Amino acid sequence: MRILILTHEFPPFRGGVGTYCVETARAATAEGCTVEILVPDFGKDNTADDRRYPFAVRRFAGGVYATRALPSLLLALLRARPWTFDVVHAADWPFVMLIPWLRFLMRGRIVATMHGTDVLLLAKSRVAGWLFGRAYLRGADRVVANSRFTEKLVLEHHPYLGSPRRTAVTLLGVDPFWFQPAVGASETLDRHGVPKDRKLLLTVARLDVRKGHRHLLQALALLPQHAKDQLAYVIVGKALDPAYQDELKRLAQASGVPVVFAGAVSNEDVRNFYATAWLFCMLAEPNPEKVEGFGLAYLEAAAQSLPSVAAPNGGVPEVVLDGETGILLADRAPERLADLLVDLLGRREDVARLGSAARTWAQTFSWQRCAELTYQPERTVHQTPPRAEIVAGKS
Known part of the structure; x- marks a missing residue:
């Protein structure tokens, strides 16, 4: 499976979304997938650091997202040739906004991840509303949330994802x-x-x-x-x-x-x-x-x-x-x-x-499980044990 991950948060930028992208890409690579990640360069040469990852890192000129960067973001996406991948994963909200255009570019699966605050941010975004009528997730084959709380938030703002159900919870892992x-x-x-x-x-x-x-x-x-x-x-x-x-x-x-x-x-x-x-x-x-x-x-x-x-x-x-x-x-x-x-x-x-x-x-939170639920939901994966077993010290 060839996977392209799209994100604006990635080292040297530090944050929870960046950690999620690094670890999910690493876990998918360990499972035999070919992974490429499209990220900004934050105005510096990151070649030495990028070589340390077991997956390919493709940089484009940019930093923290701003609305004026939307055309250049779309151009960077086109240069990555998303139609050559089996799965394209929009892992943060600027790339989630591009899903309607992305849908026209490929026949493979499109996965979107929502982290919580991004659901509220896009719900209030004038750009998202003007371009897509706030239905930017309609083109996604699968929308994964990092918690049941976030999934509920997603369905409140995007009820069209509930029938047929296209959302899933993929709890994060611990390195x-x-x-x-x-x-x-x-x-x-x-x-x-x-x-x-x-x-x-x-x-x-x-x-x-x-x-x-x-x-x-x-x-x-x-x-x-x-x-x-x-x-x-x-x-x-x-x-x-x-x-x-x-x-x-x-x-x-x-x-x-x-x-x-x-x-x-x-x-x-x-x-x-x-x-x-x-x-x-x-x-x-x-x-x-x-x-x-x-x-x-x-x-x-x-x-x-x-x-x-x-x-x-x-x-x-x-x-x-x-x-x-x-x-x-x-x-x-x-x-x-x-x-x-x-x-x-x-x-x-x-x-x-x-x-x-x-x-x-x-110890029950695995990045391998997170990657499998995100990219290969048809596979049977280990789920976290009930609370009673945790308290008893069982795993």
Whole structure:
């Protein structure tokens, strides 16, 4: 099978969609498929990095998508000769918009992936509405969603996909890298000035308002002194909004707890933070324009036996099992979160149990399964076991 994947998010651009594209392409290649991926060059020569992948990378001049780039995007697609592939996979929303034109170019299968926020973005896009009357997914043979939450969102905005059913849920996978023992964890903590004598709270996410960093910082300020003396907070991620970053730094200074802004770091450092942290905390805020369609970071943390404290928004409850692999906190009020942290400080065995179950749960999320469900749905693939089996430690 020859597969062409189309995406605007790909290294050196870092993000969840880019991870999805790399790992899905890698898994499909391992299954014997010939995979080519069409991505922007982000204004640099990526030849050396691209050679490291087991699949072919075709670059076009461009970066983060803008509406004015639509004609050049279509030209790049034509140069890739999609009609020569068995499957063309539109893996992010700019290429999803091109599906109606793509349908005229090929007889093979067209697969589209929706990640969550992109469903809302395209529903409000004037360009998508003007060009296709918001029925841009009609030409897709198969629309895959990263969670049941996202699939429901897709069907709400595209009811024509429901009969006959052309949608499917393909939960994402966890790369074996995240399960491997951490190497150089102590050095990572030293390099970033992280205290080693405290329990570490950790958030790995871009500094975006909807990721909920401020809720945890506000909660830390309310803790009794004996709890503050036991904790430190590490924030890993690139700042998107300088004003929000300044707000977080003010809250950090007022928290009474050591807070480290590590910025964007290597995956090795991220794994080291996961391995040395006590709790992974990301309480995403509800947002009418952006949603958490899945939440891969929770599973990558879980791979290092790190349980999560999260908000039950979007697809997060499909990733963090409340009371089993972490805690879902519907009330994100700082007082409620502070009470939870104090409670968990006194329940060390329970936190360890959550972490052990989290690792077992993460092991059921396979990129191979994700690729098979995406490209070869007719094949029988392993499904994730029931919750009861996870809690019992079975796989």
